[in-house]
Amino acid sequence: MLSAAALIVLTMAATSAGAPPHFQADSNGRATDGQVVKDGARPRVQRIAILPDRTTGRAWGIPYLLAAVEDLNIVRPDAVFTVGDMVQGYTRSTSLWNTEADEYLDAVGKLSAAFYPTAGNHDVISGTRTAGDATFAEQYRQRFGPVWYSVELDLATVLVLFSDEGLGDSKMGFSDEQIAWLSGALQSASKRNQPIFLLMHRPMWRYPSVKWNDRVQPLLEKAGVDAVIAGHFHALQRDPDVGGVQYHIVGTCGGMIDQHPLAGQMQHLTFVDCTSEGALRVWHQPVGLVLPEDFVTRADQDRVFALREPAPAVRTDGKLPDPSTLTAPTAAVARFVVKNPIDVPIHVTLDPPGVLRNANGPAVWWTAGRAGQGTPGTTGGANGWTSHTLADVDYASTMATNARSMLRVASGACEYDVPAKSEVIIEVPVTLMPQSGTILAPQLDMYATFVDSKGRTVPIYLPTRLPIDRTVQLGTDLANAVSLPVLAWNYSPYDTREENPTLQFTRSADGKKLIIDALVPDQLQAAAPSWSAPDAKRKNDPHADAIRVLIESPALAAPIDFLVEPFTNGCIAPDGVIMKCQTSAGTGWTAHMEVPLPASAGALASIQVGIADNDDTFHTQWRWLAPAGAAGRWRLTEPAMSSK
Known part of the structure; x- marks a missing residue:
């Protein structure tokens, strides 16, 4: 057993x-x-890579080829082919042609896989303009190899054809000799009972003079050819299948393009996967996006975390005027304490490299594929990609558009270098715009950048919500009481997506009570398993939806500080506080609280109200009336006395 x-x-x-x-x-x-x-x-899979056209006439194409070689050495295909056009060619100088051949062969010589070339028009046509001039076709045979041949791989057969036999003749076609060879090679390949595909530079099925449907297509169907792949057009595209044969045209890998990727123009690699069961699949990947295992190192990631946690490197210092009190655009200065805890300098900016914006703020983040391969606006490099992280964490219901619209900041207004292991105070001139209604916290999208161990500039997003100097004006009734937002003053990507709660403050008719009315958008009301008198831990981190009220005044014997969990069974408001709560399924809840606070004490009081949202999860998110959490306060102002 x-x-x-x-x-x-x-x-x-x-x-x-x-x-x-x-x-x-x-x-x-x-x-x-x-x-x-x-x-x-x-089933076993054999992966075969194909390098598309490289010809550009410009030096910027080579970095894409070099990036492709790096990609391929990570992917490690079983073999690498081309579809031709490896040199610029069209020259009368064999010396220049050989220099260009050296450049290409030096690059592909770094491949860890076997390399098999295909001849393209740029590789073999002479600059003498004499059709049939074989000077460079012979050079090609010496430097690269035969112009038609087949390769028997473990799980596939690849046939390479020559699409420029005329060597500059405008009439495209295959010679009888090449067709005869193709027929015999296909017969041999079909006996292997494995996938078969053809490579050529020009898509010869597109040229009427080739008579493809009469001379070639029947041979392909008889042999059970799976695919034909060509280049030349510098635009990725998929032609319709014919007789069970796939037709593909690949784009470029360093070649000249001038249009959008959705127009088929991109620097890419093509892969052909063949299985032991006889299946074949063609797919493509932009160059430079195969990331090595050390794309980000531990040392650099430690720097990133140090700039974000436990406190962000950029922290606010002081308060701005309340936009709701302004009648015209008002100049102000936003102050920040910047602490650089890492071992390399940082740069604090509002305009980091790679952030692409729209009218509502940051939209996408450009990321270079690999170190040293270039960034937008440079003259060379491999592809990168755009990350939508900035847009994903941005949402108008709590911050974002309205919060940013309160501020106007000139480009270049914040550019500060902060040495390693140091702390500085920086000032950013801003213009506050007058606002009305429920005012959010003004937000500045700050970034701290550093140069990592691979020489790349790494931007760390540190959105900063700026404290404002606000007074809570009590109303005589709800109709004339201002609606104030309850906010997540400290930014977090985990902010819940419901709209912000709002509070209205009024004075009771007898002048003895402060009345607080809360409107809380909340799709799920959460209760704690049990209720007991809250200690400090429960007040700071309740396991349920909750409201916390803190009031200080010299006229009070002791500060007021109580927590109510309106949906927890057994929870009641503290002595003297009247609380009524109503829910609306799927939309939220309201709370009406009457707190003993005579006008004599209220005139000197300051207040903080927090609303906790739990949603039956491990984590609870606080939002607060004033910044600084439980330590924050705003002054209370009693209602203005009406004249008689």
Whole structure:
């Protein structure tokens, strides 16, 4: 008998795609820990890479080729082919042609896989303008190899054709000799019972003079050819299948392009996957986007975290005027304390490299594929990609558009270098715009950048919500009470997506109570498992939706500080406080609180109100009336006395 600690070995056939395996389970249906799953065999795959056209006439094409070689050495295909046009050519100088050939061969010489070329028009046509001039075709045979041949790989056969036999003749076609060779090569390939595909530079099926449908297509169908792949047009495209044969035209890898990728123009690699079961699949990937295992190192990631946590490197210092009190654009200065805790200098800016904006703020973030391969606006480099992280964490219901619209900041207004392990105070001139209604906290999108161990500029996003100097004006009734937002003053990507709660403050008719009315958008009202008198921990981090009220005044014997969890069973407001709560399924809840606070004390008081949102999860998010959390306060102002 096996002991409980013995290994359980489970042998199974290959599971269907996307389906979990059938793990060994106990009598209660729970998967048994410690088992060994022997996965069933799957078809073997042979991956073949294809380099598209490189010709540009400009030096900026070569970095894409070099990046492609780096990609391929990470992917490690079984073989690498081209579709031709490896040199600029069209020259009368064999010396220049050889220099260009050296440049290409030096690049592909760094490949870890076998390399098989295809001849293109740029590789073989002479600059003498004499059709049939074989000078450079012979150079090609000496430097690169034959112009038509086949390669028998483990799981596929590749036939390379020559699409420029006329060597400058405007009439495209295949010679009888090449067709005869193709017929025999296809017969041999078909006997292997494995995928077959053809490579050529020009898409010869597009030229009427070739008579493809009469001379070539029948041979392909008879042999069971899977695909034909060509280049030349510098535009990726997929032609319709004919007789079970796929037709593909690839784009460029360093070649000249001038249009959008959706127009088929991109620097890319093409891959052909062939399986032991006879399947073939063609797919493409932009150059420079295969990331090495050390794309980001531990040392650089430690720097990133140090600039973000436990406190962001950029912190506010002081308060700005309340935009709701302004009647015209008002100049102000936003002050920040910048602490650089890392071992390299940082640069603090509002205009980091790579951030592309729209009218509402940052939209996408440009990322270079690999170090040293260039960034937007430079003259060379491999592809990068755009990250939508900035837009994903931005949402208008709580911050973003309205928060940014309160501020006008000139380009270049914040450009500060901060040495390693140092702290400085910086000032940013801003213009505050007058606002009305429910005013959000003004937001500045700050960035701290540093140069990492690979020489790249790394931007760290530090959105900063600026404290404002606000007075809470009490109304005589709800109709004339200002609606004030309750905000997440400290930015977090985990902010909940509901709109901000709002508060209205009024004075009771008898002048003895402060009345607080809360409107809380909340799709899920959460209760704690049980209620007990809240200690400091529960006040700071309740396990339920909650309201916390803090009031200080010299006229009070002790500060007021209480927490109410309106949906927790058994929770009641503290002595003397009247609280009524109503819910609206799926939309939120309201709370009406009457707090003993005579006008004599209120005139000297300051207040903070926090609203906690739990949503039946581990985490609870606080939003506060004033910045600084439980330590924050805003002054209360009693209602203006009406004249009689």
